Amino acid sequence: MTEEKKSSIGKEILDFVKVFVVSAVVVLLFANFIAHPVTVIGHSMDPTLADGEYGFTSVISARLSDPQRNEIVVVTMTDPETGEKSEWVKRVIGMPGDTIECRNDDVYVNGEKIDESAYIDQEYKDSLLEKYGYFNKTLQTTPENPEPQIVRDWGPVTLGEDEYFVMGDNRPYSKDSRDPSVGPVKRDQFYGKGVLVLFPFSKFGIK
Numbered sequence: 001m002t003e004e005k006k007s008s009i010g011k012e013i014l015d016f017v018k019v020f021v022v023s024a025v026v027v028l029l030f031a032n033f034i035a036h037p038v039t040v041i042g043h044s045m046d047p048t049l050a051d052g053e054y055g056f057t058s059v060i061s062a063r064l065s066d067p068q069r070n071e072i073v074v075v076t077m078t079d080p081e082t083g084e085k086s087e088w089v090k091r092v093i094g095m096p097g098d099t100i101e102c103r104n105d106d107v108y109v110n111g112e113k114i115d116e117s118a119y120i121d122q123e124y125k126d127s128l129l130e131k132y133g134y135f136n137k138t139l140q141t142t143p144e145n146p147e148p149q150i151v152r153d154w155g156p157v158t159l160g161e162d163e164y165f166v167m168g169d170n171r172p173y174s175k176d177s178r179d180p181s182v183g184p185v186k187r188d189q190f191y192g193k194g195v196l197v198l199f200p201f202s203k204f205g206i207k
Helices: 003-034 059-064 122-134
Strands: 035-039 054-058 072-078 085-094 099-103 107-108 138-140 149-151 152-156 162-168 189-201
Touching: 035 059, 035 189, 054 059, 059 189, 085 107, 085 138
Parallel strands: none
Antiparallel strands: 035 054, 054 189, 072 085, 072 189, 085 162, 099 107, 099 152, 138 149
8 A cells, every 4th residue: 555545544534533523512512502302201291292202402592591481391300319310391380479379270370370271181181180080289298197198279389589380281190390399490400491393203393
């Protein structure tokens, strides 16, 4: 092999390494500062987002703007026992300073019943109310009964200046701010805003 050919091969390898490194940096920057891949796990956001759906959430939007009411968000949760972090997909229901409560399985914000028909199917809600007797339930303990009990009516909960109340759309199957072990989330826990569903293709779109 001639020296000229060796030099040519060496240059090709160097060019490949450069392209690989630049591509890796671009991917890392995209994933950490622009958008981040997210997979929906479980049924807490049915029917808006189903188990196994895959897409991207906007990281840059979460960093540059505050969460808004009714927005779908990705929040970072930390297991208090293990310290392990996980990402939960939920919907913002309450904003800082709001008072949230549930009466007769309807959610109220600052004393006003909120309209959730855009993301909760009334027929589905009615079917679960008939089957289980609750939809927007939570777990509650009392000094007299330390074992967690399912309750339909809860609150009122008044949020602090840096607190947000998030819930899944499929309320009976969602662990969220209603749960005393979770509670309101802080502003710095918001990792992404919105979900662009890429797979399955039939569900393609921004949620």
